Amino acid sequence: MSAYIARRLMLAAPVVVGILLVTFLIQALIPADAVNTMFQGQLSDDDAAEAIKVMRAKYNLDRSWFEQFLIYSANILQGDLGESIRTRQPVIDEIGYRYLNTIQLTLASLVIGAVVGVLTGIVAAYKKDSWLDVTAMTIGLFGISMPAFFFGLVLIFVFAVWLQWLPVIVQGWQSLILPALTLGLIEAAPVSRIARSSMIEVLSREYIRAARAKGMSEATVIFHHALPNALLGVVTILGLQVGNLLGGAFIIEVIFGWRGMGELAVKAIQWRDFTITQAIILMGAGTYVLVNLAVDILYTWLDPRIDYSAT
Amino acid sequence: MTEPLLSIEGLKTHFFGYDGLVRAVDGVDLEVNPGEVLGLVGESGCGKTVTALSVMRLVDAPGRIVGGTIRFDRRDLLSLSASEMAQVRGAEIAMIFQQPKVSLNPVMRVGRQIAEQFIRRRGMDEAAAWKEAIGLLAAVGIPAPEAKARAYPHELSGGQAQRVMIAIALSLKPKLLIADEPTTALDVTVQAQVLALLRERCKALGTSLILVTHDLGVVAQVADRVAVMYAGQVVEQAPVERLFEAPEHPYTRGLLGSIPVLGALKPRLVEIPGNVPTLDGVSVGCRFAARCGERLRVGSRCETEAPPVIARGPGLQVRCWLADPAAADKERALA
Numbered sequence: 001m002s003a004y005i006a007r008r009l010m011l012a013a014p015v016v017v018g019i020l021l022v023t024f025l026i027q028a029l030i031p032a033d034a035v036n037t038m039f040q041g042q043l044s045d046d047d048a049a050e051a052i053k054v055m056r057a058k059y060n061l062d063r064s065w066f067e068q069f070l071i072y073s074a075n076i077l078q079g080d081l082g083e084s085i086r087t088r089q090p091v092i093d094e095i096g097y098r099y100l101n102t103i104q105l106t107l108a109s110l111v112i113g114a115v116v117g118v119l120t121g122i123v124a125a126y127k128k129d130s131w132l133d134v135t136a137m138t139i140g141l142f143g144i145s146m147p148a149f150f151f152g153l154v155l156i157f158v159f160a161v162w163l164q165w166l167p168v169i170v171q172g173w174q175s176l177i178l179p180a181l182t183l184g185l186i187e188a189a190p191v192s193r194i195a196r197s198s199m200i201e202v203l204s205r206e207y208i209r210a211a212r213a214k215g216m217s218e219a220t221v222i223f224h225h226a227l228p229n230a231l232l233g234v235v236t237i238l239g240l241q242v243g244n245l246l247g248g249a250f251i252i253e254v255i256f257g258w259r260g261m262g263e264l265a266v267k268a269i270q271w272r273d274f275t276i277t278q279a280i281i282l283m284g285a286g287t288y289v290l291v292n293l294a295v296d297i298l299y300t301w302l303d304p305r306i307d308y309s310a311t
Numbered sequence: 312m313t314e315p316l317l318s319i320e321g322l323k324t325h326f327f328g329y330d331g332l333v334r335a336v337d338g339v340d341l342e343v344n345p346g347e348v349l350g351l352v353g354e355s356g357c358g359k360t361v362t363a364l365s366v367m368r369l370v371d372a373p374g375r376i377v378g379g380t381i382r383f384d385r386r387d388l389l390s391l392s393a394s395e396m397a398q399v400r401g402a403e404i405a406m407i408f409q410q411p412k413v414s415l416n417p418v419m420r421v422g423r424q425i426a427e428q429f430i431r432r433r434g435m436d437e438a439a440a441w442k443e444a445i446g447l448l449a450a451v452g453i454p455a456p457e458a459k460a461r462a463y464p465h466e467l468s469g470g471q472a473q474r475v476m477i478a479i480a481l482s483l484k485p486k487l488l489i490a491d492e493p494t495t496a497l498d499v500t501v502q503a504q505v506l507a508l509l510r511e512r513c514k515a516l517g518t519s520l521i522l523v524t525h526d527l528g529v530v531a532q533v534a535d536r537v538a539v540m541y542a543g544q545v546v547e548q549a550p551v552e553r554l555f556e557a558p559e560h561p562y563t564r565g566l567l568g569s570i571p572v573l574g575a576l577k578p579r580l581v582e583i584p585g586n587v588p589t590l591d592g593v594s595v596g597c598r599f600a601a602r603c604g605e606r607l608r609v610g611s612r613c614e615t616e617a618p619p620v621i622a623r624g625p626g627l628q629v630r631c632w633l634a635d636p637a638a639a640d641k642e643r644a645l646a
Binding site for chain 2: 205207210211213225228302
């Protein structure tokens with residue numbers, strides 16, 4: 001197993017390098033760079049030209065994108081994410097706490113999405129074709145179709161303006177509730193569809209009939225015999241959705257003023273602050289790769305028939 | 312005469328599918344006595360399995376029990392609530408299935424699937440239940456039971472899986488075990504071992520056994536009494552020796568005649584002509600009439616009137632006009 005994990009981590013490296021290369025290329029193709037943007041309209045043309053030249057040399061912007069890429073990669077390998085062009089602070093200081101904030105939001109949404117999605121999926125599967133099933137799946141369809149930013153505004157309106165359960169501007173842990181609900185409930189929609197179809201399939205299996213023949217109660221049949229078998233499909237979709245959540249969180253963070261990576265990413269792109277942009281992309285991609293690895297390892301725990309040691 | 316453990320009267324289980332009504336079980340009468348092994352035989356699609364599932368009340372939609380009574384141990388099973396019926400399952404009536412490997416939960420350790428019965432049904436603690444499970448695995452002839460208890464179903468052979476199913480089914484010492492084609496999916500060499508085990512364990516616990524099978528060889532080996540099913544009905548019931556020596560129903564004779572005899576100088580396998588009728592139409596007359604080589608004559612009673620169950624002796628019942636001397640004589644006179 002540890003050999004498998006080591007091999008997977010090695011395979012992840014070229015993926016991350018590839019992502020960095022692509023973002024660097026995009027960076028190189030955009031005509032305006034950070035330094036241009038920084039001095040625009042603030043100094044006289046001559047002074048600006050001089051300042052720009054100095055700054056460019058400092059950040060290696062006068063070299064070819066390929067050289068820049070090599071320098072950047074070398075720094076990353078030494079654990080140095082560089083400093084922000086805009087604030088001159090080390091990138092790690094800018095991004096560290098924001099990364100934790102985004103992970104916090106993503107995890108909270110994932111838990112909400114998984115619990116709500118799996119439970120509605122089970123009910124819909126168990127009461128297949130009943131009004132409960134149809135209602136749950138119709139709401140789910142809305143959830144899949146609704147853009148996150150719109151749903152976020154709806155929740156703000158309902159909970160903060162209409163019911164007044166929460167202030168519009170919130171502090172502390174309460175500020176997590178609405179953004180996590182927004183992302184989590186949208187997340188629940190695809191999860192419930194997968195959970196439903198997995199459960200319907202599992203409930204038709206012989207071992208479920210055998211469990212009933214043993215005299216197991218319906219609750220035991222569903223939660224102890226059927227659900228562990230149905231979770232495989234659910235875990236797959238949850239792993240894939242982590243990417244969506246990281247991306248979806250960007251928009252939600254802006255709407256709810258949640259100081260996460262997404263909010264920073266939007267600003268960094270406006271400023272052409274490419275050291276920050278790169279660091280955000282790197283951490284997002286790294287997280288996604290690790291989550292996928294975690295999902296694959298989770299499979300072996302959920303289903304004893306899956307064994308990577310031979311491969 | 313002791314009271315039967317299980318008595319089924321006029322059982323009707325119909326399937327309300329999109330293509331219309333299928334009368335899979337259409338008036339089955341059966342009795343099982345305490346400690347007895349009853350062989351329930353018939354061709355594929357004659358309603359054996361649906362009869363067995365009806366007793367367990369595990370018929371899946373769109374199937375439904377629409378008529379008849381099932382009395383078990385002085386209770387009417389069809390009037391029990393769902394949770395009362397769940398109490399009966401496993402503890403008083405257990406069932407094992409045709410495909411042992413897919414009847415075990417693939418993500419649960421084998422020992423756990425046995426121990427679960429003691430934990431959930433008898434309130435035992437984990438350690439004691441696990442010990443019981445290992446004891447049962449040993450009792451059904453699983454080598455190295457401690458190690459096998461920790462195995463998952465995909466690590467077992469088909470024969471081992473069916474032994475585990477037997478261990479689960481008999482764990483709570485039920486009064487009745489229903490075995491639905493328990494050896495059909497197994498290798499021939501393993502079949503005999505599993506059958507012997509099944510009979511031995513049932514005799515040891517005093518458990519009655521309904522052995523559902525299409526294989527008359529299996530019935531001859533294990534059963535005390537035989538019920539032959541055809542097109543959703545029982546057409547003949549008899550003690551096993553009597554059935555093999557002097558079958559009363561033409562269908563039973565056809566089934567026995569179609570058993571290949573090793574080394575016999577028969578030019579080809581003997582078969583009953585025609586197919587089992589589809590069970591969706593409304594039948595008039597005897598259901599076997601169209602395939603019967605002995606029916607009285609064209610347009611006779613066999614084709615116009617359903618034969619009643621005729622008692623021919625103790626434990627001997629036939630659903631055939633030929634078994635009614637008066638009817639048979641009258642028909643012969645007309646012919």
